[in-house]
Amino acid sequence: MYAVFRAVWIAGLVSNVGTWMQNVAGVWLVTTLTTSVLLVALMQAATSLPAFLLSMPAGAMADLIDRRKLLLFTQAFMAVVATVLGVFTLTGGISALGVLGFTFLLGMGAALNAPIWQTVTVELVPRTALPFAITLNGVSNNIARAIGPAIGGAIIAYYSSGWVFLLNGISFLGTWMVVYFWKREATVTSGPTENFMGALRAGLRYVQYSPAIYGVLVRTFAFSFGTAAMWGLLSVVIARKLNLSSGHYGVMLSWLGAGAVTGAFLMGRAGNRLNFNHRVLLGVLVFAGTNVALALVTYIYLLYAVMFCSGIAWLMVMTSFSTTVQLSVPKWVQARVISVYMLVFQAGMSVGSLVWGQLADHSTLEIALLAAGGWMLLSALLAVPFPMRPAENLDLNPAEHWPDPDADNHIDPDDGPVVVMIEYQVEPADWPAFRAAAEQLKRLRLRDGALRAGVFSDVARPTQITEFFYVATWGEHQRQHHRFTREDLAVEAQVRQFHRGPEAPRVTHFLAFPNTSNVELATPMQTLESQR
Numbered sequence: 001m002y003a004v005f006r007a008v009w010i011a012g013l014v015s016n017v018g019t020w021m022q023n024v025a026g027v028w029l030v031t032t033l034t035t036s037v038l039l040v041a042l043m044q045a046a047t048s049l050p051a052f053l054l055s056m057p058a059g060a061m062a063d064l065i066d067r068r069k070l071l072l073f074t075q076a077f078m079a080v081v082a083t084v085l086g087v088f089t090l091t092g093g094i095s096a097l098g099v100l101g102f103t104f105l106l107g108m109g110a111a112l113n114a115p116i117w118q119t120v121t122v123e124l125v126p127r128t129a130l131p132f133a134i135t136l137n138g139v140s141n142n143i144a145r146a147i148g149p150a151i152g153g154a155i156i157a158y159y160s161s162g163w164v165f166l167l168n169g170i171s172f173l174g175t176w177m178v179v180y181f182w183k184r185e186a187t188v189t190s191g192p193t194e195n196f197m198g199a200l201r202a203g204l205r206y207v208q209y210s211p212a213i214y215g216v217l218v219r220t221f222a223f224s225f226g227t228a229a230m231w232g233l234l235s236v237v238i239a240r241k242l243n244l245s246s247g248h249y250g251v252m253l254s255w256l257g258a259g260a261v262t263g264a265f266l267m268g269r270a271g272n273r274l275n276f277n278h279r280v281l282l283g284v285l286v287f288a289g290t291n292v293a294l295a296l297v298t299y300i301y302l303l304y305a306v307m308f309c310s311g312i313a314w315l316m317v318m319t320s321f322s323t324t325v326q327l328s329v330p331k332w333v334q335a336r337v338i339s340v341y342m343l344v345f346q347a348g349m350s351v352g353s354l355v356w357g358q359l360a361d362h363s364t365l366e367i368a369l370l371a372a373g374g375w376m377l378l379s380a381l382l383a384v385p386f387p388m389r390p391a392e393n394l395d396l397n398p399a400e401h402w403p404d405p406d407a408d409n410h411i412d413p414d415d416g417p418v419v420v421m422i423e424y425q426v427e428p429a430d431w432p433a434f435r436a437a438a439e440q441l442k443r444l445r446l447r448d449g450a451l452r453a454g455v456f457s458d459v460a461r462p463t464q465i466t467e468f469f470y471v472a473t474w475g476e477h478q479r480q481h482h483r484f485t486r487e488d489l490a491v492e493a494q495v496r497q498f499h500r501g502p503e504a505p506r507v508t509h510f511l512a513f514p515n516t517s518n519v520e521l522a523t524p525m526q527t528l529e530s531q532r
Helices: 003-032 037-064 067-090 096-124 127-158 161-180 196-208 210-242 245-271 278-297 298-326 331-362 365-383 428-447 474-483 489-496 524-531
Strands: 419-425 451-457 464-471 506-511
Touching: 003 067, 003 096, 003 127, 003 161, 003 506, 037 196, 037 331, 037 489, 067 096, 067 161, 096 127, 096 298, 096 331, 127 245, 127 298, 127 451, 127 464, 161 474, 196 210, 196 331, 196 428, 210 245, 210 298, 210 331, 210 365, 245 451, 278 298, 278 365, 298 331, 331 365, 331 474, 428 451, 428 464, 428 489, 464 474
Parallel strands: none
Antiparallel strands: 419 464, 419 506, 451 464
């Protein structure tokens, strides 16, 4: 049943190992090719900058284009880039700037690939098994984090960075083969096709009007901002505070990876006892202790234990965030929302690294780490206004219950704007409850494509309440029909239960007159002026 997922997971593990080998080899090669510290530091920017630039476009592309074809392209692109870099390195034709350029290209491929790769798991396993599958994906990355740098370092020591680059290229080809033989079911698209910019706006709009997703993003930023202190200052703790070698730094990361792998097994046992909200809260508290321990503890073996616990907490929190996001959104917008989630996470890590690094420079390393620990404790309070809501049992399949209106003539999808009005008969005693229910429905209208929405009462007939929403084009309104999910039916039913009319609420569609876009009718005064 899970044969394809198993093959994809193994291929992803091999590719992740190759990526971590590549990271070590690239930084080491730049270090040997130049005396500029700036160029060495720019290696991290060359990897992370493409994520800022391309995460959102990549998410939109993944929802518009066949994901299997996009994966084949991104994997082939990265394989070619890594191979060419390896050839240039082995032949002595590479410079520090050249390594930076190739690293930036690999970062572009990774940024385009990441949102697509995240959504593949949803297609390969049922919703009931999705939390475990996402946990296994986290295990894959942490296993690679633990062994990839060690393997890469050994190859560099005995051979050359160029061989590491070539092996990384081969690892991409393995993933390409698995994706090539994956027989993905064709996706049936309902309604008019979205354009690229419209898809981007729809993704951002969905996040804006989805409280569950918005809450996850707030807590993701707070968590990544605080944990950036550990990731950014750990090497400084080892080298300057404890006066230990780079080997101890590698061992510390290995303990972190081992903790993450162990966390996967522990989460399987604790899955029924701790919900996602409890897991995130526990992980935040653990990382508050991690930052404090790095600031105050000087016994290296005790720090190994701290990093092991941190690895467990890292996997627990990150899989909780990722699973909640993927379970809370329908397929039509899934990759776009995931790309926003990844962008927020990267932003938190980048800003956090800058803030904690600057604080350490202007005060002391201990103060920066203690401040980060304090931040983590404060961020735990976000569990109150932004709780992680259960999403396992949501039915996000399209409801497909809205009939298309009868039209005497063909309406072009680009015609618009469109105003939809729904008339209810509501007794005055029900107005407060109706208003509260209508607010929830208004949020769904805005989430699914409406530019404006609201509720009005007829001054001559106060019991007649009209709900309206305004959409840019007829095509966008048709897409609204297919975006409304079965889960949303309960919200609509809450509004309609207050209707007291003899018939169902009356629905009217209004299209801007005339239908021809960008044409304005002359007013009578303008017409008179033109005849003089």
